[in-house]
Amino acid sequence: MQTTQLTESSLLPLVPAYDSILALAPYQTGKPIEELTREYGISDVVKLASNENPMGCSPQVTLAVTEQLGQLSRYPDGNGYYLKQALADFNDVNVEQITLGNGSDDLLDILARSFVGIDDAIVYSQYAFVVYSMLAKMQGAMDIEVPAHRFGHDLKAMSQAVQDNPNTKVVFIANPNNPTGTQLGHKELHQFVASVPSSVLVVLDEAYIEYSPESNNRALLDEFDNVVIVRTFSKAYGLAGLRVGYALSSVPVADLLNRIRQPFNVSRIGLAAAAAALADQDFIEKTRLTNDEQMRWLEKQFDALGLGFVKSYANFIMVEVQVEMEDISAASIHQALLEQGVIVRPLTAYGLPNWLRITVGMAEENLRLIDTLRSILTED
Ligand SMILES: Cc1ncc(COP(=O)(O)O)c(C=O)c1O
Structure with missing residues (x-):
């Protein structure tokens, strides 16, 4: 896509909500x-x-999708009852801890809109998934990029950045990280979460967890109410074209996210396909x-x-x-x-x-x- 430098004057008399929106570059897809x-x-x-x-994806998905084709005039279940039930069993959490998203990008966006306002700060690592810095700009917030250590997250420096910026509301951590592929150990992540105030939300983006089961940090949810884990059906499950993701969190956080999300943010086909894909381990x-x-x-x-x-x-x-x-x-x-x-x-x-x-x-x-x-x- 051809893009030009946006300035305030090129939009006049319209003015975006925050100056930082003018600094946004469109996400470059493959x-x-x-x-x-x-x-x-x-x-x-x-x-x-x-x-x-x-x-591709599990052959079970084709069957599940076909079954939905006669129902396309009907809205999906806005609560995603069956998919959430399956995700709760799979992850050993309560259904009330789950928020569904139109891909995990949708959940990252919902998290930022729920917790980050103007003049707040988002902390993330250099070379981490580019969407984190975009979200800060969308919210009119400060984006604090912490220099990477050997292409991975430097959690000690990130903890210091949170301390130095009391306006930090959310820390995004991709584990494994895209695009560097680096992975963090359980112990260092645990130390990091314990080191930040409980008023700071720590979002662990586990989009690639299926490729590296040892980077599963689900256990942190039992100990810390300020941890959110975001996952997707776009990668190993092979459903990138359908757009389904989910977040695991404490019940009050999920309650808030579910108020912010669009009522039908996952399609009928997406819900059925994701449930079928999850069942085929x-x-x-x-x-x-x-x-x-x-x-x-x-x-x-x-x-x-x-x-x-x-x-x-x-x-x-x-x-x-x-x-x-x-x-x-x-x-x-x-x-x-x-x-x-x-x-x-x-x-x-x-x-x-x-x-x-x-x-x-x-x-x-x-x-x-x-x-x-x-x-x-x-x-x-
Ligand atoms: C680390 C990470 N998080 C989230 C996403 C978003 O994926 P989706 O919106 O398809 O779930 C991606 C996609 O590339 C990613 O690499």
Whole structure:
């Protein structure tokens, strides 16, 4: 999408609610396959740019979706009774602790709108999911970005940032983190949560939890009322196109979030599909095993190509592709890959201009990526 610099005068006589809204840049999504086909006339496209599940979703989902097709004139259950019941059993929480969202982005937005006002602050890490800083700008709040430690969250520095900024209302932590793939230990997270005032909401964004079950911090909910865990059906469950996510929290927090959310924020098809997907944990196990195997293969190929990468606990990996001696930049490699039908994610918007984020695909997709990358890197 073409964007121009917005200024207050270009909107006059209209004025946005907060000046910080003018500083917002639209979220850059992974390039859709259809767009590449349209622009370059390539039909055989491999998309490794949005951390989607290359295996698709559970076959049970098709059945559940089909059953809903005769009911499309009816509103969905605004309370998501069956999905919430299944999520409560799965996560060993009460139904009253759950809030459903139109994807987990919706929940991050609901959390910010519920707790963050003008002149409050949101704390997050450098190289963390870009939506956190966008939410601060949307709310007219301060965004406090804490320098990362070896591409991951520096929780001690984040705790200090909360102390230094008594107006902090929410801390966002992605674990594993997107785009760096780093993971935090239970002990350090526990220490962090214990170190911040109970008036500060700590949001643990566990979008990639299924790829790294040891980063499940569900236990923190039993101890701390100011912890919220946000999860999604978009990644391992393979339902990115349907938009379903959920938050686990204390009952009063869930009560508030449920007042703020749109009454029918998850569609009839989304509710049914998510319940069917959750019930098929064999599919999730297969997804995890395939991802692990392919991740190890990719790591070996990057080693062989002499490319640095950050060890990832999710379904994507960040690779350093700047080859200064040969004057090859990440931007030029990204473009060359696009022209050959392989979509990956540039990370300039994250302040990582020498890196690309690559979603782990199926074996044949990864082979195509590596072959294409090798031919670009060895071109005269
Ligand atoms: C860390 C993290 N959180 C949340 C999301 C939002 O996902 P969705 O809105 O599809 O659930 C993403 C998507 O890329 C993500 O990487």
